[in-house]
Amino acid sequence: MKGVRGPLDRLPPDPGFRCQYVLRFRRIAASYGLVQSASEDRELVALTGRLCGT
Incomplete structure (x- = not known):
């Protein structure tokens, strides 16, 4: 069930869309006020940097 997982658990198969x-x-998580642990937040920032080159 992909709907309950985020990008730390599942990424789209197309690398160009990641x-x-x-x-x-x-x-979306920020707009809904979803709370993430500090480690999840660090991992998302690092993943964003790797995938988006920022």
């Missing part, structure tokens, strides 16, 4: 997916996930 950056957009992670950025969208972070934006």
